[in-house]
Amino acid sequence: xxxxxxxxxxxxxxxxxxxxxxxxxxxxxxxxxxxxxxxxxxxxxxxxxxxxxxxxxxxxxxxxxxxxxxxxxxxxxxxxxxxxxxxxxxxxxxxxxxxxxxxxxxxxxxxxxxxxxxxxxxxxxxxxxxxxxxxxxxxxxxxxxxxxxxxxxxxxxxxxxxxxxxxxxxxxxxxxxxxxxxxxxxxxxxxxxxxxxxxxxxxxxxxxxxxxxxxxxxxxxxxxxxxxxxxxxxxxxxxxxxxxxxxxxxxxxxxxxxxxxxxxxxxxxxxxxxxxxxxxxxxxxxxxxxxxxxxxxxxxxxxxxxxxxxxxxxxxxxxxxxxxxxxxxxxxxxxxxxxxxxxxxxxxxxxxxxxxxxxxxxxxxxxxxxxxxxxxxxxxxxxxxxxxxxxxxxxxxxxxxxxxxxxxxxxxxxxxxxxxxxxxxxxxxxxxxxxxxxxxxxxxxxxxxxxxxxxxxxxxxxxxxxxxxxxxxxxxxxxxxxxxxxxxxxxxxxxxxxxxxxxxxxxxxxxxxxxxxxxxxxxxxxxxxxxxxxxxxxxxxxxxxxxxxxxxxxxxxxxxxxxxxxxxxxxxxxxxxxxxxxxxxxxxxxxxxxxxxxxxxxxxxxxxxxxxxxxxxxxxxxxxxxxxxxxxxxxxxxxxxxxxxxxxxxxxxxxxxxxxxxxxxxxxxx
Amino acid sequence: xxxxxxxxxxxxxxxxxxxxxxxxxxxxxxxxxxxxxxxxxxxxxxxxxxxxxxxxxxxxxxxxxxxxxxxxxxxxxxxxxxxxxxxxxxxxxxxxxxxxxxxxxxxxxxxxxxxxxxxxxxxxxxxxxxxxxxxxxxxxxxxxxxxxxxxxxxxxxxxxxxxxxxxxxxxxxxxxxxxxxxxxxxxxxxxxxxxxxxxxxxxxxxxxxxxxxxxxxxxxxxxxxxxxxxxxxx
Numbered sequence: 001x002x003x004x005x006x007x008x009x010x011x012x013x014x015x016x017x018x019x020x021x022x023x024x025x026x027x028x029x030x031x032x033x034x035x036x037x038x039x040x041x042x043x044x045x046x047x048x049x050x051x052x053x054x055x056x057x058x059x060x061x062x063x064x065x066x067x068x069x070x071x072x073x074x075x076x077x078x079x080x081x082x083x084x085x086x087x088x089x090x091x092x093x094x095x096x097x098x099x100x101x102x103x104x105x106x107x108x109x110x111x112x113x114x115x116x117x118x119x120x121x122x123x124x125x126x127x128x129x130x131x132x133x134x135x136x137x138x139x140x141x142x143x144x145x146x147x148x149x150x151x152x153x154x155x156x157x158x159x160x161x162x163x164x165x166x167x168x169x170x171x172x173x174x175x176x177x178x179x180x181x182x183x184x185x186x187x188x189x190x191x192x193x194x195x196x197x198x199x200x201x202x203x204x205x206x207x208x209x210x211x212x213x214x215x216x217x218x219x220x221x222x223x224x225x226x227x228x229x230x231x232x233x234x235x236x237x238x239x240x241x242x243x244x245x246x247x248x249x250x251x252x253x254x255x256x257x258x259x260x261x262x263x264x265x266x267x268x269x270x271x272x273x274x275x276x277x278x279x280x281x282x283x284x285x286x287x288x289x290x291x292x293x294x295x296x297x298x299x300x301x302x303x304x305x306x307x308x309x310x311x312x313x314x315x316x317x318x319x320x321x322x323x324x325x326x327x328x329x330x331x332x333x334x335x336x337x338x339x340x341x342x343x344x345x346x347x348x349x350x351x352x353x354x355x356x357x358x359x360x361x362x363x364x365x366x367x368x369x370x371x372x373x374x375x376x377x378x379x380x381x382x383x384x385x386x387x388x389x390x391x392x393x394x395x396x397x398x399x400x401x402x403x404x405x406x407x408x409x410x411x412x413x414x415x416x417x418x419x420x421x422x423x424x425x426x427x428x429x430x431x432x433x434x435x436x437x438x439x440x441x442x443x444x445x446x447x448x449x450x451x452x453x454x455x456x457x458x459x460x461x462x463x464x465x466x467x468x469x470x471x472x473x474x475x476x477x478x479x480x481x482x483x484x485x486x487x488x489x490x491x492x493x494x495x496x497x498x499x500x501x502x503x504x505x506x507x508x509x510x511x512x513x514x515x516x517x518x519x520x521x522x523x524x525x526x527x528x529x530x531x532x533x534x535x536x537x538x539x540x541x542x543x544x545x546x547x548x549x550x551x552x553x554x555x556x557x558x559x560x561x562x563x564x565x566x567x568x569x570x571x572x573x574x575x576x577x578x579x580x581x582x583x584x585x586x587x588x589x590x591x592x593x594x595x596x597x598x599x600x601x602x603x604x605x606x607x608x609x610x611x612x613x614x615x616x617x618x619x620x621x622x623x624x625x626x627x628x629x630x631x632x633x634x635x636x637x638x639x640x641x642x643x644x645x646x647x648x649x650x651x652x653x654x655x656x657x658x659x660x661x662x663x664x665x666x667x668x669x670x
Numbered sequence: 671x672x673x674x675x676x677x678x679x680x681x682x683x684x685x686x687x688x689x690x691x692x693x694x695x696x697x698x699x700x701x702x703x704x705x706x707x708x709x710x711x712x713x714x715x716x717x718x719x720x721x722x723x724x725x726x727x728x729x730x731x732x733x734x735x736x737x738x739x740x741x742x743x744x745x746x747x748x749x750x751x752x753x754x755x756x757x758x759x760x761x762x763x764x765x766x767x768x769x770x771x772x773x774x775x776x777x778x779x780x781x782x783x784x785x786x787x788x789x790x791x792x793x794x795x796x797x798x799x800x801x802x803x804x805x806x807x808x809x810x811x812x813x814x815x816x817x818x819x820x821x822x823x824x825x826x827x828x829x830x831x832x833x834x835x836x837x838x839x840x841x842x843x844x845x846x847x848x849x850x851x852x853x854x855x856x857x858x859x860x861x862x863x864x865x866x867x868x869x870x871x872x873x874x875x876x877x878x879x880x881x882x883x884x885x886x887x888x889x890x891x892x893x894x895x896x897x898x899x900x901x902x903x904x
Contacts, residue, residue: 006840009850009872010690103690103850105870139693146692148747150755154692159747160864162690192848192874194840249882251845257694264694265763273845273880 001093003036003106003167005029010103011190011255012143016171018201019178033093036170040086043177044209051173052083054212058221060179063186063260064172069140080123086173089115089166101165103142112137112166136161141169143259144266177212178204181225182232182256185265189232191252199239200232229254229269230302234293236276237283250276275310278338282331291331312339319424320371320431329432336425346442347406348422351385352429353439354398358388368430374423381423386519393526399444400524404452411451413545414505415516451543455504456520458544459484461536462492463521474521475529484514484521485645493652495538498555501649503545510551510633510642554634558643561630562650568609580658588655591648598640602627671823674900675789676892678780678817684732685766685805689851695763700877701730701835702804703851704901707784710811715791716799721854721868726786727890727898729833731878732767740764766805780817785890785898789820822893828885829897833878836886836899837871844882846874853903869903 007014007028017028023043024035040051055061056071056079065071070078070085089112097109116135121127138147138161145162152158178201180187191197204224212221232254240250251273257266282288295305301317308315318335320326327335333345360368367373367380374381392398404410408418433439447453463471466487473482488501507513528534547555569587570578592598606627630647633639686702704721707728712719742762744755769781782804795818802811838848852867876882888900 007848007872009838009848011848013850014848100867100870102852102867102870105850142690144691144693150744150746150757150760151692152745152747152752152755153742156865157862158745158752163867190848192838192842192845249843249845251880253847257691259693266691266694266697268697268847270700270847270877 001095002029002032003093003095004031004104007194008104011188011253012172012175013103013168014190014197015178015188015201016173016175018198019174019205020171021198022202022205023174023177033090033167036167037087037090039174040090040170043174044213046213048217049212051086051177052079053217054221055173055176057212057219058176058179058208059223060181060186061176063223063258064143064176064179065140066259066261077120077123077125081119081125084123085115085119086170088119089170093167099163099165101168102163103168104165106165106167108165108167110166112141112164112169115166137164137169139259139264142172144257144264177208179223180204180207180227181223182227182229182254183267184225185256185258187232188255188257189252190255190268191250193250193252195243196236196239196250196252200235203235228299228302229306230296230299233271233276233279233306234296237279237292240276240280241283248277249273252276272310275306278309281338282334285334287328288331288334291327309335309338314339314341314424319428322371326371326428326432329429332428332432341425344406344422344425347402348425349429349433349439350442351389351406351422351426352433353437354388354392355385355426355430356433356435358384358391360384371431374420374427378420378423381427382420385419385423385426390522390526393523394529396527397441398523398527400456400520400527401444401447401453402442403520403523404447404450404456405445407452412516413451413455413503414507414513415452415455415520417516417519449543454539454541454543456517456524457536457539458492458496458500458504458541459517459521460524460534461495461539462487463525464533464535465491465494471521471525471533474518474525479518479522480515482518484517485512489645489648489652493649494656496541498559498646498649498653499547499552500541500544502551502555502646503547506551506642508548508551510635510637510639550634555646557629558646559650562647562654564609565605565647565651566654568605578658580655583655583658588648588651591644593644595640598644599627599631602630602640602643671787671825671890671900673789673820674785674787674823674890674892675792675795676817676819676821677784677786677795677813679782679784679802679804679811679813680769680778680780681804681809681811682768682770683736683766683805684769684781684809684811685764686730687805688849696765698735698765698767699849700847700875701728701833702782703849703873704835705852705854706804708854710802710804711784711786713800713802714798714813715794718857720856721903724786724788724791725900725902726784727834727888727900728785729783729831729878729896729898731781731833732769733771734768736766736768738764738766764806766809778812780814782811783896783898785821785823785892785900787900792818792820823890826889826891826897828883829889829891830881830883831889831897831899832876832881834899835873835875835901836884837901838874842874842884844874844876844884845880846876849873849875853901 004017007017020031020036020039021028023039024031043049043051043054062072067073070081072078074081092110094108094110095106097107099108099111101108113135117130120130120133134149136148137145138149139145142164146154148155148159148161155161189197189200207224211224215221236252252271254269254271255266258264279292282292295317296302305315305317315335318327318332336342336345355368364384367377368384370376389398389403406419406422407416408421409416448457470487473479484505492501505512505514569583592601630643631638631640633642686699686706688697688699691697707726708719708721711724711726740762741759743759745752746755771779773779795813796815798813802813803809804811836844850870851873853869853871855865856868857865886899888902889897890900891897
C-alpha cells in the first residue's frame with residue numbers, strides 16, 4: 001500500500017521521507033509499506049545492517065529521541081520492544097479509520113497506544129507493569145512533540161496527546177540516517193523547492209552511510225559536525241546550478257534542534273529567496289564562483305557575509321587587511337551592485353584615481369598605503385580626499401555636481417557635505433587600481449531638479465551677483481572661517497525671501513550650519529577660478545524645506561517689527577517721504593555688530609517709535625512686540641546675532657524693493 | 671462575491687505559534703493559522719464559530735521577533751486526572767512577534783487585516799463581545815471602529831500576495847515556510863472528549879516582506895488595491 005503521494009507540511013516527516021527515498025532509490029509515491037519494512041531490516045540493502053542496530057550506534061539518535069525510549073532505557077526488553085513495535089506498525093499500515101493524523105493528514109483506526117500495548121505483551125514485558133507504562137505518543141517517538149508527562153498544558157485539554165498516525169512514528173526512525181549537525185544541534189532542511197531539500201538529504205544519507213559502514217559493526221558513529229550555514233548554502237547553490245530549470249523562487253529554512261533530555265530546543269534560520277538569488281548571481285559567474293566558495297567555506301566570515309548580503313550592507317571581508325588581500329575588483333563590483341551601490345562605483349574609482357594623481361609627501365604616501373587608512377585616521381583621510389577633489393576641481397576634473405552626487409545624505413538641509421560612506425570604496429580602488437587602468441571622469445549629472453541641486457544653486461546665483469568678489473574668500477584653505485551671512489544680506493535679499501535662506505542655513509535649534517555649504521562652494525569656486533563666475537537666473541526653490549510653525553512664528557515676529565520700523569521711519573521721521581540713499585546711509589550701513597549694541601539699538605528703536613509717533617499724530621505706534629521677544633529666539637535662547645541678521649536681511653530686502661514699491665516688506669506669511 | 675467585510679486589528683505583540691514544537695521552547699510561524707483566526711473571529715462574536723459559517727482571507731505583518739522567558743505552571747495527566755506536575759514549575763523560552771508600528775501621526779498600524787464574506791457580522795467587530803487576542807492571553811488586539819467597513823472586491827486570477835497562508839501544491843513557485851495545519855478544529859459532542867482536526871493539509875506561509883506573484887483560485891483585490899486569498903476550506 002502506497003502511503004504518501006506528496007510530501008507533508010511537517011519538516012521532520014519530510015526529511016525522514018526524503019531519507020527513505022535516498023535509501024530506497026525511488027520516489028515517495030512508489031514507496032509502500034513493504035519497502036519500508038524491508039528498509040527497516042536492511043536500510044543499506046547490503047544485508048549487514050539493520051535500522052535498530054544503526055540507531056543504537058548513531059550518536060545522533062538520542063538527540064532525536066532522547067534516552068527515554070525503549071532502545072536506550074530498557075536493557076532487558078528495549079531492543080525487542082523497538083523491533084517488534086516498528087515491525088508491527090509497518091506490517092499493519094492503515095489508511096482508513098476514525099482518526100486523522102495531524103502531522104500527515106492520513107486516516108487510521110489503530111492507535112500507537114494499541115500497537116505499543118500489544119507489543120509489550122508479545123515481547124513478554126511483565127503484565128503488572130504494562131498499565132503503568134506511558135504508551136502515549138510523546139517526544140521519545142517524535143522529536144519536540146511534547147508529552148502528557150511534562151508538556152500537558154500545551155496539549156488539547158491537557159489530557160490528550162496529539163493525534164499521530166503510527167506509521168509516521170515508524171518513518172521518523174529513519175531520520176538519524178541523514179542526520180548532520182548545524183550550530184551543534186541537528187539540522188532539518190525545509191524548502192518549498194522539494195527537489196533541493198531532497199538532494200541535500202540524499203547527500204547527507206551518503207555521508208552517514210560512509211561513516212557507519214567504515215568502522216566496526218558495533219562501534220558508535222560520531223556526529224558530522226564540521227559544517228556551517230555557508231556549507232549548506234554552497235551545496236544548495238551547487239544543486240540549483242546543476243538544475244535544468246531555473247528556479248527563480250527558492251527559499252529554505254534551516255532548522256537546528258535537539259530533543260535531548262532537558263536541553264530540548266529549536267531554532268529556525270530562514271534563508272529568503274532574495275538572498276539565494278543574490279548568491280546565485282555571484283555563483284553563476286565562473287570568475288566569481290571561487291570567491292563565493294572561499295567565503296562560504298570560511299567559518300570566520302561566512303556568517304557576517306550572509307548577514308550583510310541579506311541586509312544589502314557593505315561587507316568588511318571584501319577589503320584588504322593584514323590577513324587577506326581582499327577580493328578581486330570584479331567580485332567587489334558585482335557585490336556592490338547587488339547591494340545597490342552600483343552607481344557609486346564609477347565615482348569611487350575616479351576619486352581613487354584623483355587621490356593617486358595628487359602629489360603627496362612621504363608620510364602621506366605611507367599613510368595611504370595602509371589597508372585601513374580611512375578608519376585608522378578618519379580626519380586625515382577626509383582632508384586628503386577633499387584636497388584631491390579641490391585640486392581636481394581647479395583642473396576642471398571634478399565638478400560640484402559630482403560632489404553633491406556622492407554625499408552621504410543628499411536630502412539633508414542644511415547641507416551636510418560628508419562623503420565618508422565612499423571612503424572604504426575609494427580606498428579599495430586606491431589599493432587595487434594600477435597605473436595602467438583607464439579611469440574616466442563620470443558624466444556631469446544634472447542635479448537641478450533635486451533638493452540639493454536647488455539648495456546650492458541659490459548660493460551660486462547669489463555669488464554670481466556679487467560685485468565685491470567676496471566669494472574669493474572661499475578659495476583658500478581658511479574657507480571654513482568665512483561667514484556667508486553678509487553676502488546673503490547684501491545680495492541674497494534682492495532675490496529670495498528670508499524663509500528660503502533661513503531653511504537652508506539654520507537647523508531646528510536655530511543654529512547656523514554652513515560647513516557643508518562651504519565645502520561645496522569651495523569646489524564650485526575652484527572649478528571657476530580661472531574665469532568669471534556664471535551669472536545665473538533666479539533659482540526655483542519649490543523643493544526646499546519650509547520652516548516649521550514655531551520657526552515661522554518667530555520669523556513673522558521679526559517681519560512685523562521690520563514693517564513697523566519701516567512705517568515709523570517713513571511716516572514718523574520723514575513725514576511720509578522716504579529717501580532711498582538716506583535709508584541706506586542712516587539705517588543699513590550703521591547696523592551694529594556687537595550683541596550689547598544690538599539689544600541697545602532694539603530698545604532705543606522701540607522707545608523712539610512710541611515717543612515720535614505719539615508726538616506727531618497722537619496715535620500710538622508703540623510696537624506690539626517687546627525687544628525681548630526678538631532677542632530671544634523660538635527655542636528660548638538669547639540670540640541677538642540672529643535677530644540682527646534677520647532684521648538686516650528684511651530691511652535690505654525692503655531697500656532693494658524701494659525702486660519697485662514703497663509699501664511693504666511683508667510677504668503674506670502671517 | 672463583490673463585497674467583503676474588512677476588519678483591521680492592531681496591537682503590541684502576537685504569538686502565532688508554530689505547532690508540533692512543544693518541548694524546549696516555542697517558536698512562531700510567520701503568519702497565524704486559519705484555525706487561530708477562526709478562534710479570533712469567534713471571540714469577537716462571543717461564541718464558537720464553525721468553519722462552515724464563514725470564508726475569510728487575511729494579511730498579517732510584524733516588525734520583529736522577541737523572546738520571553740516565562741514561568742510555566744506545569745500540568746500532568748496521569749491517565750485519570752490532570753494535576754500539577756510533580757516537579758513544579760519550569761522556565762520556558764517563548765518566541766513572540768512585536769507587531770507595533772506607528773505611522774507619522776503616531777497611530778498604531780494594523781498588524782492583521784481580515785476580509786470576511788459575512789458582511790452581516792459588521793457590528794460584532796465594531797462592538798466585539800470578547801477581547802480579541804492573537805496567541806497568548808497577553809497578546810491583546812485592538813480594533814479601530816472606523817476600520818471595520820464593507821469593501822467592494824473583484825476576483826483576479828493573478829496577483830501579488832504576502833503575509834498570508836496559501837494551500838500548497840507540489841511545484842508551486844512560491845517561497846515561504848511549509849507547515850502542516852488543520853483548517854479548523856471541531857469539539858467532540860461530549861464535553862471534555864477532545865477535538866477533531868478538520869482537513870489537515872500543507873500550507874505555505876508567506877511572510878509580509880515577500881510580496882509574491884501567485885496564480886490560483888480565490889484571489890481578490892479590494893477597491894483600495896489590496897489583494898488577498900480567500901480561504902474557502904475546500
